[in-house]
Amino acid sequence: MINKLSFFFISFILITSITFGQNSSDKIALSSLLLNLEKTYDIKFSYSDNDIKNVTITPPKKGLSLQDLLSYLNTNTTLQFNTLDNRYVTISYLNKLISICGSVFNATNLEPLVLASVRINNSKIGTVTNEKGDFYLQNVPVNAKVSISFISNKTKEILVKELFSSGGCKTIYIEEEVEELSEVRIAQFLTSGLQKNVDGSTVLNTEKFGILPGLIEPDILKTIKILPGIESVNESISNINVRGGTNDQNLMLWDGIKMYHSGHFFGLISAYNPYLTKKVAVTKNGTSSAFSDGVSSTINMQTSNRITNKFSGGGGFNFLSADAFLRVPIKDNIEFHVSGRRSFTDYLNTPTYNNYFARSFQNNSVASNSENDADSNFYFYDYSFKFLYDVNFNHAIRANFIHIKNSFEFKEEYTSNNNTIEENSNLIQENLGAKINWEADWSSKFSTNLSAFFSDYRINSSDYNKETEQFQTQFNNVLETEIKLHSKYEFSDVFHFTNGLVFNEIGIRNTTTVNAPSFSKTLKEVLLKSAFYSEIEYQKNKTYARFGFRVSHFNKFNKFILEPRVNIRQKINSEFSLKLEGEFKNQTTAQKIDFEDNFLGIEKRRWILSDNDKTPIIKSKQASFGVAYSKNKLILDITGFYKKVSGITAANQGFYNNTQTFNSIGNYETKGVEFLVNKQAKNISTWLSYTYSKNDYEFDIFNPQTFSNSLDITHSLSAAFNYSFTKNFKISLGNVLRSGKPFTKPIKGNETIQNGNNTIVNYDNPNKERLDNFFRVDVSGSYKFKFSEAIKSTIRIGFTNITDRKNIIDSYYIVDETAENNVRRIDNYSLPFTPNLSFRVNF
Template sequence: MLLPKQFHFLFFTFFLVLNLSAQDKGKRMPFKKIIIDIEQQHHVIFNYTEDNIEGLELTPPKKSLSLDQKLHYLAKNTTLSFENIGNKFINIYKKDIESKMICGYIFSDSDKKPIENANISLPNKNQITTDSNGYFECKQEDATLFLISHVGFISKKIVPNNSDSKDCLRILLEPEITELQEIKTNAILASGISKNKDGSFEIKPKKFGILPGLIEPDALQTMQQIPGVNSIDESVSSINVRGGTHDQNLFLWNGIRMFQTGHFFGLISVFNPNLAHTISIYKNGSSAFFGESVSSVVAISSTPESTEKNSFSAGINMINADIYGKYNLSKKSYIEISARKSITDFVETPTYKEYFNKVFQNTTITDFSKNQNVNYHSDKKFGFYDATLKYAQKIGSKDQVILDLITIKDNLEVFQSATVNNINRSENNILRQQNYGGNLLWKRNWNNFNTTKINVYNSSYELLADQKTTNANQIVIQENTVNNNGINLENNHTINSKISFNDGYQYNEMGVTNLEQVTNPDFYRKVKDVLRTHAVILEGKYNDTLSRIYFKAGTRINYIEKFKKYIAEPRMQFSYGINKSLNIELLGELKSQNLQQIIDLQKDYFGIEKRRWIISNNTTIPTQKSKQLSLNLFYKKNDWLLDIENFYKKVNDITTSSQGFQNQLEFVRMTGDYEVWGTEMLIQKKMNHFLTWLSYTYNHNNYHFSNYEYPIFPNNFEVMHTVSWAGIYEKNNFKIALGTKWSSGRPKTSLNSSQIDSSDPVLDYSKPNNINLHIFSQVNISSTYKWETAKGIQYKLGVSILNILNRKNEISEYYRVSSLTNSIEEVETFALQRTPNVSFRVSL
């Protein structure tokens, strides 16, 4: 007979066995719920397809079992197999499916982290991507060979060699390392200036160091330090790149073509130096997306490459004052403004006086008072301003809209009067030059491999001269306006880490108006021309950083509606790194241009800004075309840098009126070409905080006018030899630069005789450009110092002196017949005398 305690024990044991048996035969539940519970308990991740587990139910395993025991239980009670990878990832696939599957994980070789959205291209042209764990799977028959690619990694081909393996592949991608950057990104000429693989120079104004004579990163002054870029009259409105005229350069500000580039009639740039983020300069081999220029391209972007914090700065120098501000409206939008205005309304500084004397020498403004030293009076007012606005807005994760606006204006008013021999003479002159522009850009990143940009832009330019002569009761009005509208479409496609291509379409409409109006006697002429062009662009790029090969080729097909004419413009850039120190580069391009500047009379617009824009008519003013080829050798090692470039350039269908002749060809109208070849060399050495460089340019430039009695003679813009040197010291917040520039004089035309026939006063010229002006030589210095307060406010003080030796450099010389004495006058124009400047800036 059982005792009560024994009975109680057997009774409890019996019900416990029943309970365990009931648990083993518990309720069935969906398979997906079972593996979710296992993921939460054991901190693992199951990878599977919904088709494999759809509708599957079973009794869940005990929670007390280990992970492997649970997987064994699930495999035993289903038709599924389970692969455990490091007790972290578990792959699920069917045991008896007809189509076997291949799975894999893709990781970075550098840090072994999974790569999300890696692209797997299959032989059947299907594409799959990896998930956040770097996992992918596909049918085995579809994956006999597949290509794996991702931006920032070297593409890899995989051939699965074990079809019976149930283990997932582990694939490592090597990061793409840009080895050529070791050669190209170091400072050239100054910190903040570098040279890219495509042959272009890049200036980062916010990282800009210092150059002789410059205390601010003026884009157009800075580019004149680059070998092959010059200005024969010290003007940013007359920049000559490899012998070309200023109008043959394309200047873009945030996609807007700028027709006015200089304030104070060319002595400072219209682009606020405290605004631009990136300035790209192409002497040759420019992208096919750049049209309408037969010489260089200067593309200025004020859009930052990355998000920046709020900032504000204000500054003043002896010519102008400016402000700059950037404010983040939200995490996805910001607004940026800048404004600059001359201070000449309030004070005439020594800098202003030197600029004024340089600009207005030998113009009607100064000619009025010649030989008039009795009761002469002059009142002059001069001022300029520029302002910009940028608004950027991100929409979602893929779209961005950017609006850019710019306005530029120079205004001169001069009232002059004189009394000679009891005769009163007075003139009231007004000269206005302005440029407005706007650009609206939409950018969309479709995915990591495809991007689209569409922008619509407008640029309007006006040059107006209004002259009123009181005693003659005469009014003379001259006006030149340009209106440029367009739309650009650009698509960027990345095939893999080495290959990409761009395609696009551009529509451009240019309208040019020239007006001349005179009273007493009455005369009126207004001519307006409009030209519309279409362009289709395609270019591809191959960049293999391991073999150090960079190749970019493209073409631009222009169609001119009015002429029903097609013009093809192929472009090419090739770079090969012979080793880590030595790089060879080949650049070539064909380009065309329908817009140019001409000079009808040297006294137009008071002789100050005498050039006017005109448009091609396909007859007397043909479309200009250029071809250029250059070979470059770039060497950098142990802080030494050597850059040697040989080039050949030819521009066809130029007109004599666009070249600024002041000799026997001044009133001759014919077309021809110019041909230039030369060498540009730069040698540079960096020693701790000291940087020094020496550059030399040889430029052989000839005109070809087949219908002229002298068919070949030197180009007006030929400067055969140019040598520049600079020594720059930068330590902490102190910078100082000393430099000199020496160049052979530009060509001029001499006279065969110094006497003229009084009855027929005609100058007797020699062969055009038969001699040269005297050597140009100038020494410049500049220095800046920056300091910061405990509250984070930065102050910057700068001092510069141009032409510190006060050398009198002649920059042009021509002859004319004096209307007063009926004799020959030799007219000389000189560069700036010693010109100081001081700047002060506060940044928050």
């Protein structure tokens, strides 16, 4: 027995020794190999001892030529072998490019981290991990560092040469974050794809969009209306009101291009294709000094800025339009992104289209004559291109183009006194934009971005009435160009310093012509302005602070305006945080509402430019303070705000009164409180938001001088419930309940007065009355499935206003001799019960 045990023991030792000897002989020290190779090939290697220290390699096969030998050494080490002549060979890391790979896991539960960010420091190279936590990168500088990050986990930095792919893919574990500022950032806010950023802005990631009540796709502007303090008094995304501001007081940016047109179908759906727009940041206060204009908010839309080196895309349709997008790699460092969308409303009338059409054209010439022999042709489209070129690891060029268009043609024939009358109306709204920018990393701490854009917005409409032989046209054109130099210097990991110079020119033209009686009016204004901004940002542990200022000079007025900005976030403990925001802003453009020149009810808003006299520069002052609580997926947020905007004119506010056409300069002041509670569980996300605000005008010309703003929504309450039956099947139910907007009635008993030869409505003091409360319930459902691992699909169905409630969103009066007291009230209603459906395929 002992002999057998001894035999097995000795055999085990021998086998282990042989195996160990074989494994240990697989690789040898590179320094030893080089000495042998110098003798064998009669060459001399030139290198630093530190470069080859601890480097091991499997010896090459015997009999290789010198060229094959160097190729073998280059492939199987992180070093670069170059021959100076047939005898001398240099060894270094200089300009060496290698391939790396790895697998990223959570250090606590050992689960793979999907979509973890893998980025090469100080370069444009990067990727994300797949469903197994794996990643792979080519052409990576061997001396660089890799940063691997994931939400709520610590960022880990690793030397590239430690991930050298010939040695196998390295397993990487990253730890969960315990006390970093990222805790202030809410990874999922209300629904997947919505996040609260460190600086307080709300970010919509369209690629990760979950589901919201009534929505069948991540409509950018419809989505932000669920946020506290953001309303749309007439249900239109072209009329988004942030903390009591008018829609023209929102700075709308698409990849850095200022856009003047935001909605298709006259504001009922967003004009920006969400499937190539990667993320949208909405800032209500404490804006970065890099942004000007938009005294109420900044809505910054950004498309993907990273070269994926992967052909991908998608497409789909709903009851109004069809769209598609593609990402096409041309070379390793060149990629092309394209998207397009077009309605089929000029070929097919769906129930959704019919409701949208009736909602858009109610109470105007189109709706009132629909029973006659009339024909309408309406369509919209948008498309965009993006060119991405990484010149090298430190320099990149990006170029963008976008075109948005709405076209409407209305032809009508009707009989009057045995005569056939024809009436033709045409309306075209479009916005073109283009931008090019050069991103440069001059060092690990200093970078710059030089960009230039132009934006061309125009609305062109005409109306011909054969009975009166009258032909009239309206034209509004905005042309803006801008050159901007932005720089960023990182003093340390916690201090960032940014500066910038901006040169801007904007021109606006307004033209109105009538042939009978002959009349023509053209007004063209041009304004040059320049600006310098500076900002310092601090972020460490529980504190985030950003202080900045912007100085603008208006060449035409020889005027300077200083705009300070502040944004502070402070965590008190793991649950509570405080926030303080403040800003001064200005803008030089506004929309004028033309009551007299309106003939379709759609094109009455025109952009106008400040002249520093009758149309002053609009200025705002805003401050807000809030407290946030977050624990166990329960989020509570309460914010008090105050905002005063001066330099507004009565012509761009849209209230009805006897002096609405007079030139009058005033201001509005709004103050209120925003409250949000959001509770999330494994399959449920439910939230309730409430906003209380008081919003008043002050105009010297009116009596009384102070009265309710036309956008004064005193109480606004919304609630929603999202439920996930499975990972792929979700539903969302929600409602909106808010106060009715103010409006003006005629003076009782004296409803009309004479104005020259015309009879007009004799309005009472403005905005004394209120419409009934607005109430709407929406529901939507989403189901995802796969045709294959590479082809994924989504079906969404949504129902707006499922109770079919007739909400009045606006009221005004017209002279009507057949009506009681010679006036008739006109009510505009919100969308009735409206279904919609979308189907998408992504690959």
